[in-house]
Amino acid sequence: KAQLYDKASPDAKTTFKDVAGLAGAKEELEEMVEFLRNPTKYTEIGAKIPKGALLVGPPGTGKTLLAKAVAGEADVPFFSMSGSDFVEMFVGVGASRVRDLFKQAKEKAPCIIFIDEIDAIGRARGKNPNMGSNDERENTLNQLLTEMDGFGTNSGVIVLAATNRADILDKALLRAGRFDRQIYADLPDINDRKQIFKVHLRPIKIDDSVDLEFLSRQTPGFSGADIANVCNEAALIAARNGKKVVTEGDFTSAIDRIVGGLEKKSKITT
Numbered sequence: 001k002a003q004l005y006d007k008a009s010p011d012a013k014t015t016f017k018d019v020a021g022l023a024g025a026k027e028e029l030e031e032m033v034e035f036l037r038n039p040t041k042y043t044e045i046g047a048k049i050p051k052g053a054l055l056v057g058p059p060g061t062g063k064t065l066l067a068k069a070v071a072g073e074a075d076v077p078f079f080s081m082s083g084s085d086f087v088e089m090f091v092g093v094g095a096s097r098v099r100d101l102f103k104q105a106k107e108k109a110p111c112i113i114f115i116d117e118i119d120a121i122g123r124a125r126g127k128n129p130n131m132g133s134n135d136e137r138e139n140t141l142n143q144l145l146t147e148m149d150g151f152g153t154n155s156g157v158i159v160l161a162a163t164n165r166a167d168i169l170d171k172a173l174l175r176a177g178r179f180d181r182q183i184y185a186d187l188p189d190i191n192d193r194k195q196i197f198k199v200h201l202r203p204i205k206i207d208d209s210v211d212l213e214f215l216s217r218q219t220p221g222f223s224g225a226d227i228a229n230v231c232n233e234a235a236l237i238a239a240r241n242g243k244k245v246v247t248e249g250d251f252t253s254a255i256d257r258i259v260g261g262l263e264k265k266s267k268i269t270t
């Protein structure tokens with residue numbers, strides 16, 4: 001399924017509180033929230049509300065989470081699709097899915113459309129020697145450009161797209177009136193890792209001896225997704241051993257396990 005309509009129930013709503021660190025990104029996105037909540041403040045004075053922004057950063061740094069939090073904070077519906085869903089599509093299907101998505105979104109405006117992995121459809125056209133030309137991908141991209149141009153600046157639809165390869169995107173996507181703003185979600189530094197641990201330790205019963213500073217120090221290069229993984233893995237290890245609380249040793253084992261996974265992944269990609 002390429003599109004989802006998941007206006008979260010009020011208690012399950014994602015907000016900026018769920019996103020640790022990323023202060024710069026949150027600050028820029030606060031403005032998007034304000035556009036959705038209070039559009040007339042801008043339009044009455046003659047300002048054009050941006051249609052879209054690109055969230056750029058390595059995998060697992062919280063781009064999807066940020067997009068959901070914008071919808072949650074503004075209390076508007078969140079529509080999402082992933083660029084990779086469109087790669088193996090039959091002729092015409094990708095473009096018509098994009099058309100449907102925008103049609104649904106416009107009916108529910110104000111709202112957020114989130115396009116994950118936009119590089120899968122938004123790679124520069126005609127520059128893909130490995131796969132030959134992929135006409136359907138181009139059709140999908142062209143449809144996306146058409147849709148971005150087709151809705152008015154003040155339609156109440158804001159399109160957020162995520163990528164870890166902004167450099168390979170078709171320049172047409174980055175033009176004024178499309179994804180003309182870039183918002184960075186970088187890997188967290190030690191302080192941000194501490195904040196991310198705090199978020200993901202919330203539901204977990206931990207031993208008093210567990211030291212956040214220690215955990216943050218042991219996890220350089222970890223993304224938010226990796227940290228979420230560490231917390232859950234540590235809880236699984238503790239539970240497996242019949243413990244009632246998670247100890248620092250469980251965290252160390254979980255970190256070792258995830259470092260092992262990360263090393264394997266980087267061997268495959270390099």
Ligand code: ATP
Pocket residue numbers: 018019020021022058059060061062063064065066116162164185196199223224225226228
């Ligand atoms: P991808 O590029 O792989 O799609 P992404 O940048 O969209 O990744 P998310 O899907 O938002 O990353 O993150 C995955 C999970 O990792 C989140 O659901 C959350 O549990 C955790 N996470 C990532 N970043 C953060 C953060 N800054 N604060 C709290 N949790 C985070």
